[in-house]
Amino acid sequence: MEWKLTDDRPIWMQLSEQMARRIVAGQYPPGSKLPPVRELAADAGVNPNTMQRALAQLESDGLAVSNRTAGRAVTEDAxxxxxxxxxxxxxxxxxxxxxxxxxxxxxxxxxxxxxxxxxxxx
Amino acid sequence: MADSLICCRGLSKAYGQRMALQGVDLDLGRGRIVGLLGPNGSGKTTLIKILCGLLRPTQGVVTVDGQAPGPYTKSIVSYLPDRMYFAAWMKATDLFDLFADFYEDFDRQKAMDMCRSLGVDPGDQIKTMSKGTKEKVQLVLVMARKAQLYLLDEPIAGVDPAARDFIMNTILTNYNEAGTVLISTHLISDIERVLDEVVFLQSGRVILHNSVDNIREQEGKSVDALFREMFRAMPMEGGRF
Missing domain, CATH: 1.10.287 (Helix Hairpins)
Known part of the structure; x- marks a missing residue:
């Protein structure tokens, strides 16, 4: 799936929404590992700090969980x-x-x- | 700010009668990608040259990692000038030897890898290269260092739009994560997505310093749109010209 970024809203919000859509659509299944921040950032052509903020939002929305050793994963809470x-x-x-x-x-x-x-x- | 990498206080630079910078106060942190934006003649190159120690300020104080520009700061600053300064007979590999000799943090292997992914033959002589290829070689030299501060003066001006994306990606994937990248340009829309924050310069003064996401949130428009608006509106309102 391609990233679509528009000019009128903060980039991190758009990234976070699009990641959320990938999760609910099952592209990243429950409990699966998410790619590293740098990889996602490079793929979207954005700054890693911006992607970091987008993923932090996924966590506070309850869609992702952070594991100190294993990186970030999709929540298992279906x-x-x-x-x-x-x-x-x-x-x-x-x-x-x-x-x-x-x-x-x-x-x-x-x-x-x-x-x-x-x-x-x- | 105690942990800021760059700190400018009342920084001014005059070329004869003409003021290129006037009382610049600026703090930039670590691990950031910062756009230095402004119309032609706004002082972008002057500020970068002061930061890398090529020019001395007329007034004010500047420190990089807590020290005035000098031998120490040169060891941690990687500078991409706005023009080419290499001898035409040299090959890219000669330049790699030169950089490996001068800079402890230069990673020759990384330079070779970057050449490969940018489609540059490091065995070619500089004089046989196109303008865009020369720019790529310069970028490779600068990004193959593990520096704390990268100063990139117009890194994408001479290459086609497709190569621009590729170069921005090279910068994104190769900068040292603890390091800060300061990019001067007027091609804002091409690089807006990779920036954390932007500094707008006009007539040698900082007129805006904010994060890209704050600007979008507060203004409801892109930094590029805001830039066009600000620099279009200004000459009309003051009637100073």
């Missing part, structure tokens, strides 16, 4: 991961509903559109 995943899904759903409402569609129209899309491409 419920914590699921809760973050659910929050993300809710936000995406809300964004969809509000964008559809902006176009003048009702909730029923929105549901119908989802169904239609599902039938043709799902």
């Amino acid at each position: 419920a914590a991961i699921e809760s973050v995943r659910r929050t993300m899904a809710r936000r995406i759903t809300k964004e969809f509903l509000s964008a559809i409402a902006d176009l003048g569609y009702t909730r029923e129209d929105a549901l119908a559109l989802l169904k239609e899309e599902e039938d043709t491409h799902g």
Whole structure:
């Protein structure tokens, strides 16, 4: 997965969100070791201090745990991961509903559109 | 700040009548990557040359690792000048010999490895190299030292955008973690992601010193956008020109 960084927000926040997305999507499974800070930083083309801050945020969000000898790993707490995943899904759903409402569609129209899309491409 | 690597107090430099730096107060810590940004003629190169001991300040105090620029600071500072100073007949390997001789912290093996990853043949003579390749060789010499302070004056100006990313990556993966990197440039958008903090210079004064993330958080825009805004707006408001 590529890193996408925009100009308007702090870089560490964007990195932290994208790491969180990788964790909830299972790219880094529960309990698995995360790559070292320097490796992730080089991959994203960012300063190691910035990546460090992003990973520290993952820890305070309960998605990662730090082990003094073995580096950083994804939490084994599947419920914590699921809760973050659910929050993300809710936000995406809300964004969809509000964008559809902006176009003048009702909730029923929105549901119908989802169904239609599902039938043709799902 | 007791543990700051660079400390400037009331630093001024005059070239005849012209003030290149005017009362600069600046503290930079260790383990940071710092952008030194400002329009042409704002004093970036002068500040870097004072830090590496090539110029003496007209007024004020500067210390690097607690000492005034001199033999000790030269042993811990790795400097990339804004222009080439090597003899054209030399090969990159001759330069490696020279640096190994002069600097205890020069890592020849690392220099060879960096050449390989940058696609430079160290057996080539300087005069046969393109401008971009020469810049890469210079960068290799500077980054192959295990220095405490890297002073890079316009390290990416002469290379194409694809090589820029590669060079920034080289800097990121090769700097000594306890060391600080000070990069002067006006190509901000190309390096913004790798910087911890930025120092804006204008007419020889520090007009802003903050972390990149603070600037984005407080201003809601990139450092590049802020730079363009600040230096576009200024001549109009004062009417000093």
